[in-house]
Amino acid sequence: MNQLNIDTIYVLALAFFTLWSALWIVHILAILHGKFRLHRKKTEICTEDMYPGVSILKPLTGIDPNLAENLESFFTLAYPRYEILFCVENDKDPALKIVQELMEKYPNIVTKVFKGASKVGANPKINNIYKAFQDSVYDLILVSDSGIKMKNDTLLDMVAYMTDKTGLVHQMPYTSDKEGFPAVLEKIYFGTVQSRIYLAADFLRRNCHTGMSTLLRKSVLEGKGGLKTFGCYLAEDFFICRYFKEKGWRTTISSQPAMQNSGVCDISYFQARMTRWAQLRVAMIPLVIIFEPLSECMVIGVFAAWASSVLFQWNYTTFYLTHILTWFLCDWILITTVQNGALPFNKFKFVVGWLVRECSGPYIFFNALITPDIQWRNRVFKLSWGGVIKDFATV
Incomplete structure (x- = not known):
C-alpha cells in the first residue's frame, strides 16, 4: 500500500472520529439544555x-x-x-x-x-x-x-x-401518553432523535423550528x-x-x-410521516443527504469503530458495543428529561422500541431519497431544490 493510500485512510478515519465526537457533544448539549430549560x-x-x-x-x-x-x-x-x-x-x-x-x-x-x-x-x-x-x-x-x-x-x-x-x-414536538407499541415508537422518536437535535439547535440558536x-x-x-x-x-x-x-x-x-x-x-402512519419529513429536509438542505445517515447511532458507530481501530488500534467490536450501550443510556436520560415523569411503558418496551427505531431510521431515510413525491393528507407535492413547491395534485 503506497503512502498516498495510507494518508487517505488516516484522513478518512480522522474525519469519521471527529464527526462521532461532534455527535456526542450534541447529545450532551441536548441533555444539559433539556434539564435546564424544559418544564421550568x-x-x-x-x-x-x-x-x-x-x-x-x-x-x-x-x-x-x-x-x-x-x-x-x-x-x-x-x-x-x-x-x-x-x-x-x-x-x-x-x-x-x-x-x-x-x-x-x-x-x-x-x-x-x-x-x-x-x-x-x-x-x-x-x-x-x-x-x-x-x-x-x-x-x-x-x-x-x-x-x-x-x-x-x-x-x-x-x-x-x-x-x-x-x-x-x-x-x-413531543407526544401525549397513549397505549400500544406504535405509541411507544412515536414517543421514543420524539423523545430522543427529535429532541436531541431540537434542544442542541435551540441552545446554539440555530433554526430548528x-x-x-x-x-x-x-x-x-x-x-x-x-x-x-x-x-x-x-x-x-x-x-x-x-x-x-x-x-x-x-x-x-x-x-x-x-x-x-x-x-x-400506527406503524405505517409513523413511517410515512418520518419519510415525508426526511424528504422535506433533503429538498431544503441537500447536505442532509450525506450527514443525516451518519448521525444515526448504528451507522456512525460502524465508521467510528473502524476509525478508532485505525487511529488508536482499539478493538473494533468492543468499541462498537460500548458506543451503542452509551448512546442507549444517554437516550434514556434524555427521554426521561423530556417526559418529566414516569414513562407510560416499562424499560423492556423502551429497549425494544429503541432498537426498532435505531435500526429502521436509515431505511426510512433511504426510502425518502428514492421516493420523489411527497404525500400529505390527500395531496401529492413535487418539490424543487430549496423547498419550493414545484407542482401538486389532489388524490
Whole structure:
C-alpha cells in the first residue's frame, strides 16, 4: 500500500472520529439544555403588557378520534385575553360540528370560524389560515395544528418567553401518553432523535423550528408581505423562522413541549410521516443527504469503530458495543428529561422500541431519497431544490 493510500485512510478515519465526537457533544448539549430549560415555569411575563392578547389560529381538515379533546383544551386555557380562529377549507368539513358544540359549551370564549381556503400559494396550510391571519385582532399569533393538546397554562408559558427581543416562540414536538407499541415508537422518536437535535439547535440558536405550535409576532411577518410570502414552500415553518432570524429577532422554545395527541397511531402512519419529513429536509438542505445517515447511532458507530481501530488500534467490536450501550443510556436520560415523569411503558418496551427505531431510521431515510413525491393528507407535492413547491395534485 503506497503512502498516498495510507494518508487517505488516516484522513478518512480522522474525519469519521471527529464527526462521532461532534455527535456526542450534541447529545450532551441536548441533555444539559433539556434539564435546564424544559418544564421550568417563569414567574413573570417580560413584555410591555402583562397579558398581551393572543389570536389562536386552528387549521382543521377532517376529524380524528381525539379532535374534540384536543380542541377543548384551547377553550380551557388559563389566559385572560385570547381568541380562537378556526379555519376549514370548505363548509362541509365534519370538524365544524365539533367546533360548533364547543362554541356552545364555552360561550364566553371569543371564537370565529373561517370557511373556504384562500389561493395565496401552493401550501394548503397557509391557504387555510390566511383569512384568519388577516382578520386576527392581536399582534401575537399562535398557529396550532389540530393534533395538539394544550395544558391550561401552556399559552401562559409560551407568552412568558416572548421578550422584547424575541419574535417567535415554539414548542419542541413531543407526544401525549397513549397505549400500544406504535405509541411507544412515536414517543421514543420524539423523545430522543427529535429532541436531541431540537434542544442542541435551540441552545446554539440555530433554526430548528417545527411549526405545529408556534407563537409569533404578526407585525414582523407583515413586514415581509404576510403569510402569503411563504405560500410557495411546503415547510413554511422553517422559512418563517429563518426570516425572523434574518431580521435580528430571537427565536426560542418554551419550557413545555408540544403534546401531539392524534387519534391515528400506527406503524405505517409513523413511517410515512418520518419519510415525508426526511424528504422535506433533503429538498431544503441537500447536505442532509450525506450527514443525516451518519448521525444515526448504528451507522456512525460502524465508521467510528473502524476509525478508532485505525487511529488508536482499539478493538473494533468492543468499541462498537460500548458506543451503542452509551448512546442507549444517554437516550434514556434524555427521554426521561423530556417526559418529566414516569414513562407510560416499562424499560423492556423502551429497549425494544429503541432498537426498532435505531435500526429502521436509515431505511426510512433511504426510502425518502428514492421516493420523489411527497404525500400529505390527500395531496401529492413535487418539490424543487430549496423547498419550493414545484407542482401538486389532489388524490
